[in-house]
Amino acid sequence: MKISKFIKNSMIDFPRRIACVAFTNGCNWKCWYCQNSQLLQETEDKTDELFEFLSQRKGWIDGVVICGGEPTIHNDLPQIIRKIKEMGFDVKLDTNGTNSTMLKELVEQKLIDYVAMDIKASFSKLSEITLNNTKFDEVEKSINFLLENKVEYEFRTTVTPDLTEQDILQIAKKIKGAKTYILQPYRQPDFLKNAPKPLKIETIKHYVDVANEIVPTYLR
Ligand code: SF4
Structure with a gap:
């Protein structure tokens, strides 16, 4: 596993913490709008640089966000996280589940x-958005596991123009019982000519109002 890049300080990526944000390379999906698509092929390895930075920032930052790409495709992710925890930092994982x-x-x-799990679409549209047909059963298992409340978490969906009110409703029903569901507007990717415009x-x-009838939902 490689850390392809990291942002030194963020106040917005880890609830209640000042955090460093570390991006892992590679993903098992190919969402058509992926803003991190360059990371999916990234070869640079900044893992040592990250640990050097963290060793100098003990007491200055509270946590590390591990995002991607998709961090959980890497078998050595637990070892990297253990090393970060042993340095005294909290860890948030961003995952597609x-x-x-x-x-x-x-x-x-x-x-x-803390876990932030992306739910890319209603299950009937997952393959359309992720350009993939695999691991949807895993998404369901991850949702059900998080709903057991063994760790603090949020579900979130990037609202691409493909998603209708019905899709959001289906997702909300799937995560009924969750404490937090975040909807975030999609940004038109620079790398796509004629990318569809965001919804109003x-x-x-x-x-948000529709989903909020079922699960506490917020706009980010
Ligand atoms: S799951 Fe995330 S990192 Fe992977 S392709 Fe989709 S948006 Fe990009």
Whole structure:
């Protein structure tokens, strides 16, 4: 596993913590709008640089966000996280939920303090958005595991123009019982010519209201 890049300080990526954000390379999906698509092929390895930075920042930052790409495709993710935890930092994992076994293992070993799980679409549209047909059963298992409340978590969906009110409703029903569901507007990717325009903010606010009938939902 490689850390392809990291942001030294963020106030917005880890609830209640000042955090460093570390991006892992590679992903098992190919979402058409992926803003981190360059990381999926990234070869640079900044893992040593990250640990050097963290060793100088003890007491200055509270946590580390591990995102991607998709971190859980890497078998050595638990070792990297353990090293970060041993330095005294809290860890947040951003995941697409496709490796429920590793997610469980990380929680049970108390290696992560917070999980943000992306639900890319209603299950009937997952392949359309992720350009993939694999691991959807894992997504379901990860949702059910997080709903057991063994770790603090949030579910979130990037509201691409493909998603209708019905899609958001289906997702909300799937995660019924969760404490937090976040809807975030999609940004037109620079790398895509003729990328579809984002939905109007009023439409997304309406989606928030619709989902909020089932699960506490917020716009980010
Ligand atoms: S799961 Fe995330 S990192 Fe992977 S392709 Fe989709 S948006 Fe990109």
